[in-house]
Amino acid sequence: MNFDFGFALKILPRILEGLGNTLVVSVLSFVCAAMLGFLWEMLRRSHPFVRPIVQFVIDAIRSTPVLAQLYFAFYVLPYYGITLPSMFVGVFGLGFYYSGYMSEVFKAGIDAVPRGQGEAAESLGLSWLDTLVFVIAPQMLRNVAAPLGAYSVSVLKATPYLAVIAVPELLSSAFDVASDTYRYAEPMFVVGILFLGLASVAVALVGRLERRLGVVAPPH
Amino acid sequence: MSFLHILSEISSGFGITAIVTLLGLLYAIPFALVAGVLQHFSTGISRWIVTAIIEFWRSSSAIVLLYAFYYSLPAFGIYLSGIAVASLVLGLNIGGYGSQSVRAALQALDKGQCEAGLALGLSRSAVLGLIELPQAITVMMPTFINLAIQLIKGTSLVSLLTLTDMTFRAKEISQLSYNPVPIYSALLLAYLIVCYPVTVLGRRLEKSLGKGRAGGS
Numbered sequence: 001m002n003f004d005f006g007f008a009l010k011i012l013p014r015i016l017e018g019l020g021n022t023l024v025v026s027v028l029s030f031v032c033a034a035m036l037g038f039l040w041e042m043l044r045r046s047h048p049f050v051r052p053i054v055q056f057v058i059d060a061i062r063s064t065p066v067l068a069q070l071y072f073a074f075y076v077l078p079y080y081g082i083t084l085p086s087m088f089v090g091v092f093g094l095g096f097y098y099s100g101y102m103s104e105v106f107k108a109g110i111d112a113v114p115r116g117q118g119e120a121a122e123s124l125g126l127s128w129l130d131t132l133v134f135v136i137a138p139q140m141l142r143n144v145a146a147p148l149g150a151y152s153v154s155v156l157k158a159t160p161y162l163a164v165i166a167v168p169e170l171l172s173s174a175f176d177v178a179s180d181t182y183r184y185a186e187p188m189f190v191v192g193i194l195f196l197g198l199a200s201v202a203v204a205l206v207g208r209l210e211r212r213l214g215v216v217a218p219p220h
Numbered sequence: 221m222s223f224l225h226i227l228s229e230i231s232s233g234f235g236i237t238a239i240v241t242l243l244g245l246l247y248a249i250p251f252a253l254v255a256g257v258l259q260h261f262s263t264g265i266s267r268w269i270v271t272a273i274i275e276f277w278r279s280s281s282a283i284v285l286l287y288a289f290y291y292s293l294p295a296f297g298i299y300l301s302g303i304a305v306a307s308l309v310l311g312l313n314i315g316g317y318g319s320q321s322v323r324a325a326l327q328a329l330d331k332g333q334c335e336a337g338l339a340l341g342l343s344r345s346a347v348l349g350l351i352e353l354p355q356a357i358t359v360m361m362p363t364f365i366n367l368a369i370q371l372i373k374g375t376s377l378v379s380l381l382t383l384t385d386m387t388f389r390a391k392e393i394s395q396l397s398y399n400p401v402p403i404y405s406a407l408l409l410a411y412l413i414v415c416y417p418v419t420v421l422g423r424r425l426e427k428s429l430g431k432g433r434a435g436g437s
Contacts, residue, residue, distance in 0.1 A: 003295040059423070063369065063415035064408050065376035068387055072408055075400040157281035164380065171284060178291075185295035192280065192288030199279040 008186040011177045015190055018173035022198070025091055025169055026156040032095025033155060034148065037102025041110065044103070061100030066161055069097055074165040090162040098155055102148065109144035110136060145213050149206035156202050160195070170194060226393060226406045233389035234410075240307045240375040240385070241368075247311030248318060248371065249364075251277075255315070256322025257348065277316030285309050286377050306378045314371045321363040325356035362429060365422035369415050376411075386410050 044054040061069075070093045077084060113136055121131040160171035174191040178184045221229075258270045290305050300308075329352055337347035379388035390407040394400050 003292070059416060059419045060412055063373075063419045064411040065373035065387070067376040067379070068390075068404070068407050068411055071387070071390070072404040075394065076404055079400055153279075157279075157284075160281050160283045163283075171287070174287075184291035186292075188284075188287045188291040189295075192284050192292070195281045195284045196276070196279060199281065200275075203279060 003185055003189070004183075007181075007183065008190050011181070011187055012190055014177050015170065015173045015187060015194065018168055018170040019194075021087075021167065022156075022159050022169040025087070025094070025159050025162060025167065026152075028091045029094035029098070029159070030152050030155045032091055033098035033102050033151070036095055036099030038106050040099060040103035041106040044107070045110075058100045058103050061097060066094070066097040066158060067164065069093055070161060070165050086162075086166045090165055090167040093165075094155060094158055094162065098151060098158070101154075102151060105144050105147045105151065106140070108147075109140040112143045113139045142213065146210050149210055153199060153202045153206060157195070157199055160191075221393075221397065221402075223402050223406060226402055227410060229393055230386050230389045230403075230406050230410050233384050233386040234414075236303070236378065236383050236385040236388075237372070237375050237414075240303060240310065240378055240383075241372050243303070243307035244311035244314065244371050244375070245368065247308055248315035248367070251312055251315030252318030252322055252364075253353075255319035256326065257353075259319065260323045260326045274316050274319050277312045278320070280313070282310060282313045282374055283377055283380070285313060286381070290381055302378065302381045302383050306375070306381060306383065310371060310374045310377070314367050314374070317370075318360075318364060318367050321360045322356065325359040326352060328359065329355055359429065362422050362426035365418060365425060369418050369422065372415055372418075373411065 040054055040058055044051055044058075070090070073089050073093045073096075074086070077089065117135055117139065118131055121135040122128075126135070159169055162169055163171035163175060166172070170191055174187040177187045181187075255270060255274050259267065259274060262270055286306060286309050289309050290302065293300060293305065333351055333355065334347055337351045338344070342350070375385060376387040378385050379391060382388065384392075386407060390403050394403045397403060
């Protein structure tokens with residue numbers, strides 16, 4: 001079998017049909033992961049009794065492959081009569097997986113806010129929630145911007161996992177072309193180049209955002 | 221099938237999981253060290269080339285890379301087994317992340333360490349091998365452990381190339397059974413048994429060294 005560059009160019013528009021979904025799924029998964037990750041961190045800080053349980057959950061999320069987690073969600077939920085759109089399962093599955101990592105980002109981000117800030121707010125009579133929302137969170141956001149940016153690229157690079165649970169994104173459309181034409185080399189090559197390009201653009205955008213915010217980028 | 225029976229069936233795929241992990245580490249560690257050191261020390265065009273190679277492996281999505289190499293290499297006349305492609309791709313992907321922590325650790329070293337070594341009459345390579353790298357490796361340990369876990373988890377992708385690892389075994393059994401619940405629970409448990417101790421070890425090390433940051437997959 002020989003590689004046919006003309007064919008690779010011809011199938012490009014068909015593969016690009018998945019691009020919109022890839023971008024939508026990336027953004028939604030990232031938002032879901034950040035919100036869940038923040039929730040984990042709040043739970044971890046809530047009560048000394050809850051702490052070890054939440055820590056175990058976070059470590060368990062980080063100790064199992066995202067592929068196995070996605071299979072679990074995709075095959076087990078229907079068995080109990082819960083049938084959700086694959087897009088929904090995919091976004092929540094990726095969000096769940098990355099929330100384990102993002103909880104650590106929020107932990108470090110909150111730890112880096114000087115303790116006196118919270119104490120001062122409390123002594124001024126602010127409630128626990130007001131202290132969190134108006135004093136801690138704005139300072140924390142600056143600390144977490146760089147690592148969250150790095151994870152946004154990671155989430156983008158993880159979206160092709162969703163092809164295995166039938167979410168119609170870039171890799172799925174490459175599979176569609178492959179099974180229609182019986183040629184795998186070109187579609188897989190094209191989708192590889194596309195993701196390299198997408199990730200490079202994402203890395204550049206995140207770097208620009210970090211420079212604008214004046215934070216130093218960690219190695220992602 | 222009882223849960224224990226399912227677990228033992230799944231663990232029969234552990235051999236492939238272990239082989240791809242070990243081969244992957246065999247590619248990842250030298251690649252991370254060499255690329256990180258080269259990126260730290262080289263200048264001009266050679267630095268640009270090293271950075272481009274690292275960025276290629278780091279910026280690509282592991283699953284896409286795996287498919288791209290597995291299906292495209294034969295079209296260019298290169299025939300490799302599934303295990304060879306998987307361990308090479310996953311290893312270099314993880315090695316790309318590792319190279320950045322090598323570079324960061326070398327950059328973070330006290331300049332005086334290198335100067336003192338040179339002043340004592342050691343050669344540049346002796347300073348690197350005997351003074352800088354041993355210190356850098358201590359700093360990098362937590363990151364490397366986290367990356368090793370990423371690699372073990374990443375090997376689940378070889379199931380998509382129909383290699384009979386733990387994930388593939390689970391899919392196989394689930395096609396014979398009408399109840400996916402114990403099968404996929406057992407699969408998650410199997411990975412948890414392998415990775416959880418390492419995850420906890422990595423977190424402890426990270427705490428005691430107060431440094432290190434793992435890259436997401």
